[in-house]
Amino acid sequence: MDINKMCALCEAHDESADHLFFRCSETKKVWDDIRGWLSLWRNISTIRSAIKWTTRHRTSSAILKKARRIAIMATVYGIWKARNAHIFDGTKFDVARTTLLIKSSTYTILYSLYPDDQVIQHLPDTRT
Numbered sequence: 785m786d787i788n789k790m791c792a793l794c795e796a797h798d799e800s801a802d803h804l805f806f807r808c809s810e811t812k813k814v815w816d817d818i819r820g821w822l823s824l825w826r827n828i829s830t831i832r833s834a835i836k837w838t839t840r841h842r843t844s845s846a847i848l849k850k851a852r853r854i855a856i857m858a859t860v861y862g863i864w865k866a867r868n869a870h871i872f873d874g875t876k877f878d879v880a881r882t883t884l885l886i887k888s889s890t891y892t893i894l895y896s897l898y899p900d901d902q903v904i905q906h907l908p909d910t911r912t
């Protein structure tokens with residue numbers, strides 16, 4: 785069986801976990817949006833470094849810190865789901881849709897942990 789090792793999203797590089805999640809030109813657009821949303825300005829190259837950084841960022845509120853950790857995990861999961869939908873269901877990879885789903889699941893988890901008004905107070909509003 786011939787297995788195509790090319791990244792299905794950018795079609796320019798071999799697909800590895802590091803490429804797909806952190807270096808791909810397509811998934812980088814998703815990260816840029818999420819990082820801008822939660823002011824995660826440091827470049828994220830591994831999950832470990834991202835989580836380490838969020839725990840060190842002590843000036844932020846507990847809710848924002850939690851939001852960043854949830855969003856990082858939701859982004860990795862969202863990219864994986866979108867990549868699989870692209871390959872197996874023929875659903876074209878869409879940065880805006882993927883980003884929206886990531887933000888939506890981050891809000892869903894936060895609303896289950898904290899009262900609504902606290903979440904709204906500490907997170908930038910994306911409903912424009």
Ligand SMILES: [Zn+2]
Pocket residue numbers: 791792793794795796797803804807808809810
């Ligand atoms: Zn790629």
